[in-house]
Amino acid sequence: xxxxxxxxxxxxxxxxxxxxxxxxxxxxxxxxxxxxxxxxxxxxxxxxxxxxxxxxxxxxxxxxxxxxxxxxxxxxxxxxxxxxxxx
Numbered sequence: 741x742x743x744x745x746x747x748x749x750x751x752x753x754x755x756x757x758x759x760x761x762x763x764x765x766x767x768x769x770x771x772x773x774x775x776x777x778x779x780x781x782x783x784x785x786x787x788x789x790x791x792x793x794x795x796x797x798x799x800x801x802x803x804x805x806x807x808x809x810x811x812x813x814x815x816x817x818x819x820x821x822x823x824x825x826x827x
Contacts (some may be wrong), residue, residue, distance in 0.1 A: 767805050
């Protein structure tokens with residue numbers, strides 16, 4: 741992936757344990773979907789994000805994640821600059 745912060749070579753055991761006990765599921769999004777999400781964030785909202793910062797928005801935009809009726813969704817958008825626009 742071009743979003744290298746989402747694909748670390750290894751993780752600390754504590755991180756793995758926290759995720760194992762608190763995360764129910766994962767969804768996968770493509771680099772193209774993350775790029776599209778970053779472009780949307782920039783051109784529609786004026787928010788600059790790196791590719792990994794656009795991952796949650798990409799999951800929502802592509803339908804990879806579909807919130808349940810009444811579910812409150814929070815998407816963490818991280819990164820600075822326009823790295824998400826460069827791909």
